[in-house]
């Protein structure tokens with residue numbers, strides 16, 4: 423029995439070993455000696471014979487921590503440090519070799535690809551099966567099927583066997599199921615990494631809402647900014663052992679320093695360039711007037727939700743008709759290297775009476791983090807007028823962006839910084855990839871003309 427104050431997850435002294443055998447015969451001999459070790463009088467000798475067969479790897483060693491209800495905890499660590507093994511033990515798909523694991527409430531898990539669905543059943547059959555396995559009754563599963571299908575958005579593939587799915591389709595369906603089983607605890611492994619940028623943002627927005635509504639989240643990722651965005655606390659696993667447990671910024675910085683071989687500065691305020699934002703902090707993306715967040719913007723954000731919706735805005739009537747990112751020859755730009763001069767065109771229709779039209783944009787990364795943007799607030803001083811079309815143009819030099827996918831969000835508003843009405847905003851007005859070949863640390867790169875290091879003695883020897 424777990425009382426109301428019991429943590430959602432309680433792990434004490436957890437060990438998990440994997441035995442690797444050179445052959446099936448060796449595996450069978452190991453099983454025999456394991457059985458013999460339980461017989462009276464044979465224990466010590468049988469254990470010695472058993473342990474001489476194969477190689478034992480400790481994926482987790484003496485790991486202890488507790489996660490309170492409503493907490494969001496990120497798990498980070500190098501490849502092979504035990505993160506996935508830990509999540510599997512928490513979900514019950516792997517048994518501990520030692521120690522205690524207690525969880526309370528319904529667990530929804532998105533583990534690595536290939537776990538969770540029966541490959542020969544269709545997506546729809548898997549949805550039904552998963553719903554039942556998560557403890558929902560048949561009627562509830564049936565009533566949620568449409569919502570799950572809409573969230574996954576994989577079209578006719580829903581009625582195809584799961585073995586025909588791409589990894590992206592698989593993860594779409596798996597997340598959609600997890601989002602609809604009334605989980606108290608959500609456990610998400612690196613699987614999200616295979617989703618396309620729009621879907622990943624939709625999932626992250628869902629996890630943020632789940633967290634804000636008091637859900638417990640356990641999140642494994644190598645993506646440190648994503649961990650900082652979603653988690654209030656981070657646990658660093660190092661070769662199976664818990665190395666650090668604390669605030670996201672301290673732990674991710676110490677981990678990053680260990681990865682690049684630098685001494686850790688402790689919990690100082692130095693910015694490492696890796697996701698140095700505080701967890702959960704950041705202005706809402708749709709307010710492109712780039713000032714302090716207004717209550718109106720907050721209210722719009724709350725009503726529209728950042729659910730991956732492609733566009734929103736209810737107050738005005740102008741509609742974004744066309745958005746194009748082009749280079750100096752007028753060609754559409756789908757891939758950038760950074761350093762090139764580009765122009766973003768925005769055209770709106772059905773405008774009507776305007777006091778002072780403001781068009782804005784920003785570029786966001788895969789996690790929805792705003793990287794840069796601009797608006798026409800300073801450029802426009804026109805008197806109120808009537809118009810049916812509005813055209814805005816931003817000419818700028820594209821920064822060096824870390825290789826990956828990016829989205830351009832665009833908004834049209836009318837008014838001043840302090841008092842404006844949003845007509846429409848479009849979260850995903852343009853999509854491009856960055857193919858910058860440099861090795862940026864952090865989210866943007868710089869052009870380094872020269873770099874050097876000098877070593878010298880200050881005293882004569």
Ligand SMILES: Nc1ncnc2c1ncn2[C@@H]1O[C@H](COP(=O)(O)OP(=O)(O)OP(=O)(O)O)[C@@H](O)[C@H]1O
Pocket residue numbers: 440441442479480481499500501502503504505506507508
């Ligand atoms: N089924 C298995 N059989 C044998 N060894 C395993 C098995 N699963 C995991 N291991 C080993 O356990 C250790 C921890 O692996 P785990 O997958 O949990 O690490 P991880 O931190 O999730 O790594 P990654 O970041 O690469 O996903 C590794 O040494 C791995 O080789």
